[in-house]
Amino acid sequence: MSRLLAPVFQTGFFTSSPVHTALIIAAAVAVVAGPLGLFTVMRGQSFAAESLGDIGTTGGSAAFLVGVGALWGFVAVGLMAAAAMELVGIQRTRGRDLATGIVLGASLGLAALFLYLDTTVHNTTGAAVTILFGSIFAISASTIPVVIALGLSVIAILVAIHRPLLLSTVQPDLAAARGVPVRIVGAAYLAALALTIALCATTIGSLLSTALLIGPAATALRLTNRPAMAALLATLLGVAATWIGIVLAYDSFYWPPQGHGWPVSFFVVSLVFVFYLLSGLPAWRQRRQARARRPAHGPGIAEVGL
């Protein structure tokens, strides 16, 4: 058995402590991102999520500048940006993208400044790459309790508001008519989204954090219609993508170019994308079969071919 697995798991994979930390953090983040991502995809707020991720860059670079953990920067700035978006008017569909865009543009400008200061003040050039594209193997084990605590608070928010949130997502008019405080629920959801994006950003970097949030959820929604089932599926897919990504990145140290690992985030994002494409296969085959069956005169070409 162990000889069979040897080509997959390079020596030292199970004994390395950075790998343990990475696996635990990745799993915790995926568990939170899966269910929350469902709401993001259903509410059509992928752009808001993407922007919160990019805006996290500002927080990460500011945190590096003052010398605290990047995670705290992601959390603080993410929450502020979510509040700004809520104030500028994310609840209206019209002009929503514009409001998101303006907040995004202003904050990326700040990120440019902070990253510039990071490189000049601290004299290190690696900060930009770490914040933007993540480096999960470099996370210290002391971050685990923080990640788990933040994850639990997101899940607590989600448990508290999931029923009114689901209703106001699927049928906003009905929710308003039944007295659901749509705006408060929306704001609570946005806060949870900001926290989740911060967690995703520590795992795969601020620019790529959307992948972990949107990808597994969009895939799950293509496979099932039931919310609970979709949440479970999204979580499993997220854990699978991050764990396989970590294994591949560990292996890639032995791939060309020699002695230089490929970025973990690249594997995670690619796996998420592949999962999404594969989940389209059943619907695609159904469409093809329906098309083959349609001609009235005799058997379709596809059936003769078989």
Place this chain on the structure above:
Amino acid sequence: MFSGFMIHAWVVGTIVAIVAGVVGFFVVLRGSAFAAHAIPNGSFAGAAGAALIGINTLIGLGVFSLLSALGIGVLGRRGRHDAVTALTLVLMLALGSLFLSFSVEYAPEVYSLLFGEVLGISANEVIPTIAMAVAAVAAIAALYRPLLLSSLVPDVAAARGVSAFAMEIVFLVVVALTTTMTVPVVGTLLIFSLMIGAPAAARSFTDRPTIAICLSVALAVITIWAAIAISYKTNYPIGFFVGTISAFAYTAGRCWSALRRRQVRAHDTQATVGITA
């Protein structure tokens, strides 16, 4: 400030601002802010790949921004696909990070690709930029009326034989062209604020399309001039100033339109009071 290598920065910056002002007006009108954000992000991988295999960055930028434009246009055809747009753009970014991790001089490279390096623009970039600018503005001018119609009232446009899908593809290609020429100046992440900030501000000052386009170009040019000048004086990155000034312009526009709405309302109530009295 106006000598030697700085001349190229001023020339290229001005051209970029004019095109971004024109194209951005339609981005705001069509509500395709997400696409305008996603296409530049997609082009990032192209620039990184070009740097890796040692060809001209503009070629890499052009090919990848065109690919992302067509990808978004074709995938967006089937219903709601903002999730796919998001996934496509993160995949492109991840590819970019992979390419960058292979190349030797990567950290400063990432920074200037993402946030721009206007002060490093060389003389041989001026001609291609002018050519692309002319192409982009010519495309918009040729398609001005059908594009305006299909952006504002898609149903009427479709009834009059303007294909919404064709317009979308053409428009996204123009955005890709604009992206290719803008990336070297303000970087992939901040083109977006040049293409959104000034036009959105212009739209809150006036409702007439031609005046709005002129105003949007003027605001974009002022933004980039101020950004270059302050960036030259202070040595801070140009992207910071572009982002901040754009946000200021937009806020001013919003305040102006809110003020005017209140004046109109006050005027209306006065008139009503006058009639009932």
